[in-house]
Amino acid sequence: MTxxxxRPGAVGDPVQHYGNPLGEQRALLSGDAIVDLSDRGIIRLSGPDRLTWLDSLTSQSIAGLAPGVSAETLLLSPNGRIEHVMRVVDDGETAWLLVDGDETEALAAWLDRMRFMLRVEVAVDTDYTTIGAFAPHPEVAAAPNGVALEWVDPWREVVTGGHQYSTSAEHPGAEWTYREIVVPKDADLSSFPAAGQLALEAVRIAAWRPRLATEVDDRSIPHELDWLRSAVHLNKGCYRGQETIAKVHNLGHPPRRLVMLHLDGSEGVLPGVGSEVLLGETVVGQVTSSALHYELGPVALAVVKRSVDPAADLVVRGDVDVAAAQETIVPTDAGAEASIPRLPRLGAVTRPR
Incomplete structure (x- = not known):
């Protein structure tokens, strides 16, 4: 309990809403409200080798991360599947990893096993928690080493070394000013208006912003979710899963792709996570997250087969089937960026033109 x-009207723990989810979205986006993220975790990395060591293990180039600068990085399996997501801010003494709560202990244990003889210490933090906001709040941000711990989401633009598959002229992430602020657990936040996690979820979906806890399954690779945009550096040194990153980006195509679905709201039904997405009678994907947005109405993110026609009308199966129109995030031709000339077959005769 927090x-x-x-607070009056609070529903759920962590709080999902305070009685007005749509109004809370507006308050959140305007920068007036904050969101309780106490269900998420914090891992501290200390020691002089912390950044070069984390850089060698994960997808983003963070060896030279300056104090107070934010980054996002992925821990991949040897086959390039997404295993963990870390939101990183360093204060010059400690790297603070903000992670989804379910992965905190497992990720900390794995990192601890990988220290070997390097000068790194790994600890799960229990003194601080996080809040989400769309405006800076330096007055409450913790600064145990003199640098305010505010992670600013890089999703707003393509990071150095990253790549965007979306071809949208106006990417909805361009207006995304989201941040997560580390605060002491006993911080007095009573003067700040609050929004529930349902409000944050709705605006996240509208910004096409993937999240580990929702969009990722045991087959997910970053390309399918357009996550090279913010969490992968394509020109950095070797790290676990790099071969898959390079092969799919340069030579192949991701087998699935993320789409946003605009849902028919006439029945007042919002499909649940995991609901099957149908093209005709064929299952072509599943819903990963859904919400009622204050402007867009009922929307969802879904992962579908790459081959699904972006213009096709889909149906989401549930107690009541819901018609859905696609908005392309990852296009069907994503990947295969390398321009490799075709070589003639061995023994083939070539003729001058």
Missing amino acids: EFTQ
Whole structure:
């Protein structure tokens, strides 16, 4: 139980809403409200080798991360599947990893096993928690080593060394000013208006922003979710899963792709996570997250087969089937960026033109 759960109208722990989810979205995006993220975890990395060591293990180039600068990086399997996502901010003494709560202990244990003889210490933090916001709040941000711990989401633009598959002229992430702020667990936040996690989820979906806890399954690779945009550096040194990153990006295509679905709201039904997405009678994907957006109405993110025609009308199966129109995030031709000339077959005769 937190201070947020004691507020009038609070529903859930962590709080999902305070009685007005649509109004809370507006307050959140305007920068007026904050969101309780106490269900998420924090891992601290200390020691002089912390950044070069983490750089060698994960997808983003963070060896030279300056104090106060934010980054996002992925821990991949040897086959390039997404295993963990880390939101990183360093204060010059400690690297703070903000992670989804379910992965905190497992990720910390794995990192601890990988230290070997390097000067790195790994610890799960229990003194601090995080809040989400769309405006800076330096007055409450923790700064144990003199640098405010505010992670600013890089999703707003393509990071150096990254790549965007979306061809949208106006990417909805361009207006995404989201940040996560580390605060002491006993911080007095009662003067700040609050929004529930349903509000954050709705605006996240509208920004096409993937999240480990929702969009990722045991087959997910970053290309399918357009995550090279913010969490992968294509020109950095070797790391686990790099071969898959390079092969799919340069020579192949991701087998699935992320889409946003605009859902028919006439029945007042919002499909649940995991609901099957149908093209005709064929299952072509599943819903990963859904919400009622204050402007767009009922929307969802879904992962579908790459071959699905972007213009095709889909149906989401549930107690009541819901018609869905696609908005392309990852196009069908994503990948295969390398321009490799075709070589003539052995023994083939070539003629001058």
